[in-house]
Amino acid sequence: MTTPPKAAPAFINQMEPWIDENEVRHMTEYLTSGGWLTEFAKTKEFEGMIAQYTGAKHCVVVANGTVSMSVAYWAWGIGPGDEVLVPDVTMIATPNAVRLVGATPVLVDVEPPTLCMNIALAERALTPRTKAVALVSLNGRAPGMTAWKEFCDAHGLFLMEDAAQSLGSFQGGVHLGRFGAIGSFSFSTPKIITTGQGGALITDDDELAHRMRKIKDFGRERGGTDWHDMMGQNFKFTDVQAVLGIEQMKKLEWRVARKKAMYRRYESALRGIPQVEMLATSDETAPWFADIYVPEPERLRDHLKSRMIGTRLVYPAINKQSIYPTEGSFPVSEDYSSRGLWLPSASSLSDDVIDRVCDEIREFFNSAPRAG
Numbered sequence: 139m140t141t142p143p144k145a146a147p148a149f150i151n152q153m154e155p156w157i158d159e160n161e162v163r164h165m166t167e168y169l170t171s172g173g174w175l176t177e178f179a180k181t182k183e184f185e186g187m188i189a190q191y192t193g194a195k196h197c198v199v200v201a202n203g204t205v206s207m208s209v210a211y212w213a214w215g216i217g218p219g220d221e222v223l224v225p226d227v228t229m230i231a232t233p234n235a236v237r238l239v240g241a242t243p244v245l246v247d248v249e250p251p252t253l254c255m256n257i258a259l260a261e262r263a264l265t266p267r268t269k270a271v272a273l274v275s276l277n278g279r280a281p282g283m284t285a286w287k288e289f290c291d292a293h294g295l296f297l298m299e300d301a302a303q304s305l306g307s308f309q310g311g312v313h314l315g316r317f318g319a320i321g322s323f324s325f326s327t328p329k330i331i332t333t334g335q336g337g338a339l340i341t342d343d344d345e346l347a348h349r350m351r352k353i354k355d356f357g358r359e360r361g362g363t364d365w366h367d368m369m370g371q372n373f374k375f376t377d378v379q380a381v382l383g384i385e386q387m388k389k390l391e392w393r394v395a396r397k398k399a400m401y402r403r404y405e406s407a408l409r410g411i412p413q414v415e416m417l418a419t420s421d422e423t424a425p426w427f428a429d430i431y432v433p434e435p436e437r438l439r440d441h442l443k444s445r446m447i448g449t450r451l452v453y454p455a456i457n458k459q460s461i462y463p464t465e466g467s468f469p470v471s472e473d474y475s476s477r478g479l480w481l482p483s484a485s486s487l488s489d490d491v492i493d494r495v496c497d498e499i500r501e502f503f504n505s506a507p508r509a510g
């Protein structure tokens with residue numbers, strides 16, 4: 139009798155979507171129901187679920203978590219000649235959304251342990267042209283939000299929260315995205331829930347919500363009319379995506395708990411390795427990715443890849459991007475951005491897999507020659 143060949147171990151993706159039979163069933167039902175695909179009742183239902191979960195009065199969903207921020211700036215009245223403070227550690231979408239409305243992003247260094255914008259440095263970056271702050275809660279970690287709200291109120295600035303990575307994360311019981319006048323979220327594939335692409339804006343302000351709805355729908359009061367009394371574009375969502383989003387929202391609580399548990403598992407397994415730094419993370423934070431900071435992350439990435447484990451280098455500091463040449467010094471951003479690695483973080487990951495990843499990291503550092 140011959141033994142069957144051993145199956146090659148499956149590659150562990152750093153991130154992957156998780157769609158189960160519920161989504162498939164609801165999608166099939168929708169597609170055979172005669173729905174018009176474009177945004178309508180399902181989108182309203184999805185918006186209602188996000189508003190209820192976050193506690194916001196209004197939710198407006200849009201095509202993605204980049205144009206969402208541009209819609210927020212337009213609704214507030216930000217445009218050419220205005221400056222918006224942006225952290226130097228973020229996804230490129232944060233400054234790009236400022237550029238899309240013709241305003242200028244002004245980079246500000248970040249601070250540990252959150253890697254969010256440093257408020258003292260933000261104060262120094264203010265000019266008479268500063269009109270807004272794009273406060274990113276990176277990986278669900280937020281700086282002292284009350285202090286930021288007071289800072290923005292004191293200087294007459296629009297606080298726009300880029301909470302793209304923060305669905306499910308709170309501070310003092312308040313959902314992130316609710317401290318600013320507007321909060322923005324993303325539903326791209328790596329996020330805690332996904333609709334493939336998609337974004338959401340939350341606000342308690344009736345007038346801002348009304349303006350955002352018009353801006354994303356060609357500047358008209360409602361679908362079916364073709365009179366436009368303000369400039370708008372087509373940044374709409376679809377009911378097809380909403381069907382997925384509704385089913386994913388039903389699992390959000392479970393995913394939030396799972397993301398927290400996964401982060402803690404990584405933390406306790408990696409704690410004893412002196413080369414590995416993990417950031418202090420509050421119990422109200424649901425990190426979308428488990429992030430570690432190590433010397434030479436490329437070498438660890440290559441090692442893990444050779445062991446069928448996918449990881450991803452964290453975002454480079456924005457000031458290092460050729461499209462944002464910036465004078466000045468950003469020591470914290472540059473330090474953390476050059477050392478960061480995202481570990482496998484899909485909600486569907488089992489504890490066994492997390493333990494295996496940690497064993498490989500430990501083995502890498504145990505066998506690596508010490509620097510110096």
Ligand SMILES: Cc1ncc(COP(=O)(O)O)c(C=O)c1O
Nearest residue numbers: 202203204229231302324325326
């Ligand atoms: C902090 C941050 N802002 C904005 C975005 C952009 O969102 P989207 O990909 O939906 O346009 C992302 C996406 O990863 C993000 O992480």
